Amino acid sequence: MTALDEIKIGGLGASRRRVEDNRFIRGKGNYVDDIVLPGMLHMEILRSPVAHARIVSIDTSKAWAIPGVRLVLTGEMMAKRNLAWMPTLSYDTQAVLATDKVRFQGQEVACVIADDPYIAKDACEAIVVEYETLPVVVNPEQALATDAPLIRDDKENQQDNVVFDWEVGDAAGTDRAFAQADLVSKIELHYPRSHPSPIECCGSIADFDRSTSKLTVYMTTQAPHIIRAAVSLVAELPEHMIRIVSPDIGGGFGNKVPVYPGYVMSILASILLERPVKWIEDKTGNLISTGFGRDVYLRGEMALRKDGKILGVRMHTLSDHGAFFADAQPSKFKIGLMHSAFAAYDIPAAHLLARGVYTNKAPGGVAYRCSFRVTEAMFFQERMVQAAADDLGMDQAEFRRVNFVRDDDFPHRTAFGFLTDSGQYGKCLDVGLEAIGYADFQERKKEAAARGRLLGIGISTMTEPLGAGNSREYDILGIKMFDSAELRVHMTGKALLRTGAKTQGQGHETTWAQIVAHELGLPAEDVVVEEGDTDTAPFGMGTYASRSTPVAGAAVAMVARKIRAKARKLAAHLLEVSEEDVEWELGRFYVRSAPNRGVTIQECAAAAYSNMPDGMEPGLENVAYYDPPNLTWPFACYIATVEVDPQTGVWDVLNFVAVDDCGVRINPMIVEGQIMGGLTEAYAMASMQFITYDAEGNCVGSNYMDYLLPTAWETPGFELHEVVTPCPHHPIGAKGIGECATVGGPAAFVNAVMDALKGFGVRNIDMPMLPDRVHEAITTGRDVSGHPPVRQDD
Amino acid sequence: MYPSRFGYESPRALDEAIELLTRGQGEAKILAGGQSLIPMLKLRFASPEMLVDINNLPGLSHLTVDPDGSLRVGALCRHSQLERAAALAGPFPTIAAAAPLVADPIVRNRGTLVGSICHADPQGDWAAVAIALGASVVAQGPSGRRRIPVADFVSGPFQNVLAYDEVAVEVVFPAAAGTAAGGYLKLERRVGDFATAGVAVGLERSGSVVTRAGMALTGVGGATIDASGAAQALVGGELTADRIARAAEGAAAAAKPRSDHRGSAAYKRHIVHTFVTRILTRVADDVERAA
Known part of the structure; x- marks a missing residue:
């Protein structure tokens, strides 16, 4: 009997086609807006046109008069039910509907529930709101000015616009390192505000059934169980009377983790009207009011020895959180995992001082395709690294090599206290340099310069913490960040798998089945995966921060192993030998002394329902809750070469090489797709994608004409390479991958353009490097800041 | 994105379209490619009482070079037709250069040159091309046809000199001498x-x-x-x-x-x-x- 071919059954390493695509390409996906319930009403939200104003009056009489209008809600009505404010995921409060004043453009002021969405929209326009405008704060400098208007005057004890002051690392040790430095390299950077902008906007259908007292909410959420807990808190309904169903999701990217006012309003409306209420956000609503990403300023300093060794790092961050502190992040860390910066480098001392401020901008600070501010951390790190190499006059690749954590130095405690456990950083860099033709590039650059062309090369290398988390350090609203999987093997050997994660394009329905195939030898096509329904899925924290494979994926392996342990007992029974005499190979148990005598996993499954030994509990199903011992630490090396047109400031990518080490790859095709998508977003950040505000607090970027996402026309090609260093603690050796490229990619583009502009005396152009900014840098020889410079006291 | 309520008519003849516009007294708007108008409706930047959809009018899709060498572009000629017309590169290199740069491929498949010029967005490509080449708009109203040089046709941002009862039926680019x-x-x-x-x-x-x-x-x-x-x-x-x-x-x-x-x-x-x-x-x- 020959052993099963793991690739053929769709196990680990198989580039299996995505099973979910079958329904998507046939138009059979089931998104929230596809769901139609009997008697369903439609909700539209009236948003504030101004960024900061006291609400003098709201007159809803004309809206009520429109035929087909069923309910008009205002903040005052919410307040009567104690629902005008709700908690955020970062222990702040956020207005559901404004009562006292509006604090950002696009804030929810009223909502209308009507027979159809057209009527609801007409009625919103018929609501008359009188505003008394207030001075507007659109950046941290204004927020911290002594005469700044107090944005959060609703909060007792809030005297200014500071959200938090937080620090981590060793201040004294870092000071000592700087005292010993031969050279201190300094740079100021801004990671601009952006929006995750999933194609599908947010939405919900709340369906409260008075006869059962049960509330069902179909909604676009990446974290159904967290939402259930939050709804339970806000709506004061018991958990078992709440069912959250997250159907197919048209992209999340962190935008669909928070609790949004629209969800709460639709729930209250359904309770009041006893009818299903659907709310589907429009694109402008999504862009101007829901969770943004980034918007952090950095002042970075690096203490250097002449030979290139980094002695210490100081980071001062100043982050703009908008009107409410609604970051979705682990409770313990105020600026996410910013302190994961420099984890790839062996640095003796580091210190991070972080300050967050309120402004009259939309709330959010979500982990936009990253693990809680890791994108900012790695961007700042790699820009600081390039600046330091330039200041030292050292080759940028060599500077990295000198400072990398060595392969034999794991586990390694980083200067900020993380524990990294595996990697081959030097090898990844070598593969990248070889692929891009690093050795010849300086020659090419010189030749091009002789013909008036500007070429540049930029490297970005990083390891990042993915897969929060372990329960010691990571929780959201006090709930520990473990995850779960439940596996039910039917008597025919077919199986149903459910997890606490929630796919939004990551391909869980495909890859989870591959893990089961790897562990049990069941063909992947025999395993159906379900996620997103809190009534059926085991409790989990959802999908974001690249945590699915590191946490829920590990739970899948662990529950399959529990199944295999029971199947072994069944096999021993069927083979009439003792359990100790049974050996396992993929898909089959056999007698050690007689390998030809064996039973398949399917035969064991049948026995679990039809021929179990005396005293054994029937059935073959189990659940595993997995609390990872550590984060996973993938490594990436991204290298871009660019050509800059000095006359226009337009730059083009010549080549881009990506070397990713995400440990064992479950489905290489899906991994490559994740990297391609992430690099596209990285290119977007570097080249065009940002949300900015004018002095009055108007959001510039409220639709896709102003908020630029790159299309296939602009996006360069990417050449992918891999190195595999298995994760030492993950059951199948996998690390997160969904976000590496978004996180590590932007710095490669910026470093490349800055390399091209070296001769102009320019040190930094803030992202996005739009042509006018590049041109300004070339013509003035000065750095170009995307925003007014921001000072911060030490 | 839900527009305000509007009426919709889909005439089968040009006269019928002109009659609808006449009855609309300035509150009716012509729908051709719709690549600017539909987003404006959805954003409620425009709320016309009626849309007169001219997509079913016969004889307006033409892209024709007349015997004298001038080029006539009909009101329903899509950008993509111009983009694909390789024969334009010799006699009309400016048009050939602009056609692939208009918006994106999806817009080009539906949007029209004449509509773009009528829309008079200062960021529209075709008005600049038409002015550089000395082209004219041919407008038809209840009292007949008239020709208006594009340089005079665009009267300001998002403004043109068409009367409310006129349809721009084509744009004519004169043949080059030499x-x-x-x-x-x-x-x-x-x-x-x-x-x-x-x-x-x-x-x-x-x-x-x-x-x-x-x-x-x-x-x-x-x-x-x-x-x-x-x-x-x-x-x-x-x-x-x-x-x-x-x-x-x-x-x-x-x-x-x-x-x-x-x-x-x-x-x-x-x-x-x-x-x-x-x-x-x-x-x-x-x-x-x-x-």
């Missing part, structure tokens, strides 16, 4: 973005001597800017570096850009200067190669 030359360059932050700046140049030459020059600018003023005055520096001689420089400087001076998130006014002027230089230098190189 050899046609020219080009179109546009800077956009992304495909489909509004232009940061664009330059259309239309030349006629006899041998190496320029006999007619038209120029217009996209996205650097409240309306499309006719820079043909600056282009006069080119007429009557060869495309020397000096003449090119004077035309570029003239075009940059004619631009009236505003500083915004696409760049400073000075930067946009600089782009106009650069693009005029690039188009003319390329033409000069071509002439030299041909000689």
Whole structure:
């Protein structure tokens, strides 16, 4: 009997086609807006046109008069039910509907529930709101000015616009390192505000059934169980009377983790009207009011020895959180995992001082395709690294090599206290340099310069913490960040798998089945995966921060192993030998002394329902809750070469090489797709994608004409390479991958353009490097800041 | 995105369309490609009482070169038809250069040149091309047809001189006397973005001597800017570096850009200067190669 071919059954390493695509390409996906319930009403939200104003009056009489209008809600009505404010995921409060004043453009002021969405929209326009405008704060400098208007005057004890002051690392040790430095390299950077902008906007259908007292909410959420807990808190309904169903999701990217006012309003409306209420956000609503990403300023300093060794790092961050502190992040860390910066480098001392401020901008600070501010951390790190190499006059690749954590130095405690456990950083860099033709590039650059062309090369290398988390350090609203999987093997050997994660394009329905195939030898096509329904899925924290494979994926392996342990007992029974005499190979148990005598996993499954030994509990199903011992630490090396047109400031990518080490790859095709998508977003950040505000607090970027996402026309090609260093603690050796490229990619583009502009005396152009900014840098020889410079006291 | 309530009519004959517009008294709006109008309706920037959909009118999809060499573009001729018309490259190089730069492929499949000119968005490409080439709009109303040079047709941002009961049925580009030359360059932050700046140049030459020059600018003023005055520096001689420089400087001076998130006014002027230089230098190189 020959052993099963793991690739053929769709196990680990198989580039299996995505099973979910079958329904998507046939138009059979089931998104929230596809769901139609009997008697369903439609909700539209009236948003504030101004960024900061006291609400003098709201007159809803004309809206009520429109035929087909069923309910008009205002903040005052919410307040009567104690629902005008709700908690955020970062222990702040956020207005559901404004009562006292509006604090950002696009804030929810009223909502209308009507027979159809057209009527609801007409009625919103018929609501008359009188505003008394207030001075507007659109950046941290204004927020911290002594005469700044107090944005959060609703909060007792809030005297200014500071959200938090937080620090981590060793201040004294870092000071000592700087005292010993031969050279201190300094740079100021801004990671601009952006929006995750999933194609599908947010939405919900709340369906409260008075006869059962049960509330069902179909909604676009990446974290159904967290939402259930939050709804339970806000709506004061018991958990078992709440069912959250997250159907197919048209992209999340962190935008669909928070609790949004629209969800709460639709729930209250359904309770009041006893009818299903659907709310589907429009694109402008999504862009101007829901969770943004980034918007952090950095002042970075690096203490250097002449030979290139980094002695210490100081980071001062100043982050703009908008009107409410609604970051979705682990409770313990105020600026996410910013302190994961420099984890790839062996640095003796580091210190991070972080300050967050309120402004009259939309709330959010979500982990936009990253693990809680890791994108900012790695961007700042790699820009600081390039600046330091330039200041030292050292080759940028060599500077990295000198400072990398060595392969034999794991586990390694980083200067900020993380524990990294595996990697081959030097090898990844070598593969990248070889692929891009690093050795010849300086020659090419010189030749091009002789013909008036500007070429540049930029490297970005990083390891990042993915897969929060372990329960010691990571929780959201006090709930520990473990995850779960439940596996039910039917008597025919077919199986149903459910997890606490929630796919939004990551391909869980495909890859989870591959893990089961790897562990049990069941063909992947025999395993159906379900996620997103809190009534059926085991409790989990959802999908974001690249945590699915590191946490829920590990739970899948662990529950399959529990199944295999029971199947072994069944096999021993069927083979009439003792359990100790049974050996396992993929898909089959056999007698050690007689390998030809064996039973398949399917035969064991049948026995679990039809021929179990005396005293054994029937059935073959189990659940595993997995609390990872550590984060996973993938490594990436991204290298871009660019050509800059000095006359226009337009730059083009010549080549881009990506070397990713995400440990064992479950489905290489899906991994490559994740990297391609992430690099596209990285290119977007570097080249065009940002949300900015004018002095009055108007959001510039409220639709896709102003908020630029790159299309296939602009996006360069990417050449992918891999190195595999298995994760030492993950059951199948996998690390997160969904976000590496978004996180590590932007710095490669910026470093490349800055390399091209070296001769102009320019040190930094803030992202996005739009042509006018590049041109300004070339013509003035000065750095170009995307925003007014921001000072911060030490 | 839910528009306000509006009526919808889909006439089968041009007379019927004109009658509907007449009855609309200015509250009816023509729907052709809809690539600007539909987003404006959805954003409620426009709330016409009625849409007169002309997509079912016969005889308006034409892209025809008349015996005298002039080009007629019908009101339902899509951008993509112009993009695919390889035969335009010789007699109408400015059109051939602009066609693939209009918006994005999806918009080009549906949007129309005539609609774009009527929409009169200062960032629209075709108005600049039409002005540089001396093209005219043919409008038909209850009392018949009239021809309006595009330079006079666009009266301001999003404004044209059509009466409410008139339909722009086609745009006519005159044939070049001699050899046609020219080009179109546009800077956009992304495909489909509004232009940061664009330059259309239309030349006629006899041998190496320029006999007619038209120029217009996209996205650097409240309306499309006719820079043909600056282009006069080119007429009557060869495309020397000096003449090119004077035309570029003239075009940059004619631009009236505003500083915004696409760049400073000075930067946009600089782009106009650069693009005029690039188009003319390329033409000069071509002439030299041909000689």
